[in-house]
Amino acid sequence: MYKLLREGCIKEFNVKKAAGEKCDLVNCDLRTADLRGLDAGGLDFRGCYFRQADLRGVDFRESNLEGASINASKVSGAYFPTELTAEEITLSLLHGTRLRYKR
Numbered sequence: 783m784y785k786l787l788r789e790g791c792i793k794e795f796n797v798k799k800a801a802g803e804k805c806d807l808v809n810c811d812l813r814t815a816d817l818r819g820l821d822a823g824g825l826d827f828r829g830c831y832f833r834q835a836d837l838r839g840v841d842f843r844e845s846n847l848e849g850a851s852i853n854a855s856k857v858s859g860a861y862f863p864t865e866l867t868a869e870e871i872t873l874s875l876l877h878g879t880r881l882r883y884k885r
Contacts, residue, residue, distance in 0.1 A: 784810055787817065796821045833878070853878030 783805030786795040799805065799821060809829040816836040822845045829849040837852065839859040847863060852874045862871055865883040873879045 783807070787812060787815055787820075790816050792817065792819045799825075829880075847881050848883050849880045850874075851878050851880055 783795060783798060783803060784807060786792075786798070787807075787810075796819070805825070807825055807827055807830060810827075811831050812835050813831055813833045814835060815832070817840055818836055818838050820840050822840050822842050824844055826846045827842075827850050828846050830847075831851055832855050833851065833853045835852070835855045837860045838856050841861045843861045843863055845863065847866065852871070853876075855875065857871075857875065863883070866881055867884055870881055870884075874881050
């Protein structure tokens with residue numbers, strides 16, 4: 783499943799995910815990946831590295847992004863979990879800090 787994301791096969795990934803195929807994306811390197819159109823609901827992206835990835839329009843509200851980094855990514859129209867503050871997202875986007883959830 784990770785390989786599908788790296789290769790930009792988002793539609794195929796979404797079909798397999800909907801069919802119940804398991805995927806382990808914890809600590810994955812998704813630098814420069816084009817993830818537009820990804821069904822991210824319920825996915826665990828803890829510790830992922832999204833540097834310069836295209837995340838436009840992706841809905842991460844039901845995903846786990848704890849410890850992920852979105853440095854220099856395209857995030858226009860993306861939804862983030864409510865546990866992430868705007869400041870936390872901005873710090874990660876501009877400086878590459880790891881996302882920390884407010885508790």
